[in-house]
Amino acid sequence: MAGLLGKDARVGVGIVGLGDISSTYIRNLTTRFNEDIHVVGGTDVDAHRVDVALKKFDLFGYRDLFEMLADPRVEMVLNLTNPLSHAAVSEAAVAAGKHVYSEKPLTVDYEDACRLLEQAQKAGVLVGCAPDTFLGDGLQTCRRTIDAGEIGDPIAATAFMVCHGHESWHPSPAFFYRRGAGPMMDMGPYYLTALVSLMGPIRRVTGFEQKTFPTRTITSQPLVGDTIDVEIPTHVSAILEFVRGAIATVVMSFDVWAAQVPHLEIYGTAGSLSLPDPNTFGGPVSVQLANARAWRPIDVIGSAQDDSRGLGIADLALAVRSGATPRASGELACHVLEAMHGIHASSMNGRVYVMQTRCLLPPPARDMT
Ligand SMILES: NC(=O)c1ccc[n+]([C@@H]2O[C@H](COP(=O)([O-])OP(=O)(O)OC[C@H]3O[C@@H](n4cnc5c(N)ncnc54)[C@H](O)[C@@H]3O)[C@@H](O)[C@H]2O)c1
Secondary structure, eight states: OOOSSOTTTOEEEEEEOOSTTHHHHHHHHTTTTTTTEEEEEEEOSSHHHHHHHHHHHTOEEOSSHHHHHTOTTOOEEEEOSOHHHHHHHHHHHHHTTOEEEEOSSSOSSHHHHHHHHHHHHHHTOOEEESOOGGGSHHHHHHHHHHHTTTTOSEEEEEEEEEOSOSTTTOSSGGGGGSTTOHHHHHHHHHHHHHHHHHHOOEEEEEEEEEOOOSEEEOOSSSSTTOEEEOOSOSEEEEEEEETTSOEEEEEEESSOSOOOOOSEEEEETTEEEEEOOTTSSSOOEEEEETTOSSOEEEOOOSSOSSOOTTHHHHHHHHHHHHOOOOSSBHHHHHHHHHHHHHHHHHHHHSSOEEOOOOOOOOOOOOOOO
């Protein structure tokens, strides 16, 4: 499907942070989403990365963030920096009157996220945040199945992301073991955002966490053999209670060598739903209803099944032009961030954390690809 805005109305985007994930965004935004978004250029604190990324895609390279923010063609900033830079970069963009779409987590500290949203509201600009995988056809099929009442009322869910960390594939994996990352802050947003987008906001959380290995050895190129000091918990178990009453069991771990647990399942009064990996856009999806003997696959239909990263920022661009509420919104990301901090707080103080924020259930996605 062609984009909804068209060449004359599309939103000009400047990218900050030209590391590992930037080429996926640039590729998708300059091809399948180029009727909604015009990538003007990008910048990075590492000038070499600007040269490499922008030569590859023939885009304009800014000397720094401030030169980019001064360019009136840039209406929206795509923040692809490391988590610890998210708050400063997004705040600078908002202060310059730009809309912002950030990679997850929205910020590292919850207070920074609340301040960013307040500043954006005052400035009259929109904030959106990854992940946007919940807008893919796989999780949207789950949304339709739940909304149609097929599994009855959701009463419980399980979410498992268990692996042995990202040092086997990422070119510069140290940040995954620093504040603002770890299995919960890095991967938790996919799972918690999926659950909130399907079952509504969270009321209370509890958590336990541990740091199992004090160091990690990188096995990916180019830093193979280097050691990373681990600063944050790498195994987190949590319980979430949703406002509508369902209870989810969540395990996020970078400490597990092998496991056979499902990514996500939602259990309802009339049956169970098996969900896809929420770090992907497609299926598989299946249900097993009360008294049935086997899981029944549900067809996943649509054009947002393969790597559709960019759905969220394209939806934000439409919201900028139409006044609609963005789906992958700052409010949703702030709610998820608060839950992750609440889990950490609960682990530290042994008490249940009561959520302060609420977010609306995002409307089902439209086909944007
Ligand atoms: N790599 C992936 O597969 C992946 C997938 C999904 C989401 N993400 C998210 O995307 C973000 C970036 O991840 P990555 O893997 O590309 O990291 P990366 O380390 O490869 O790249 C980050 C880039 O940001 C630059 N940078 C940092 N602070 C900056 C600042 N203040 N101003 C300008 N540039 C700055 C760094 O120099 C680096 O080039 C993270 O939030 C991560 O959680 C990554």
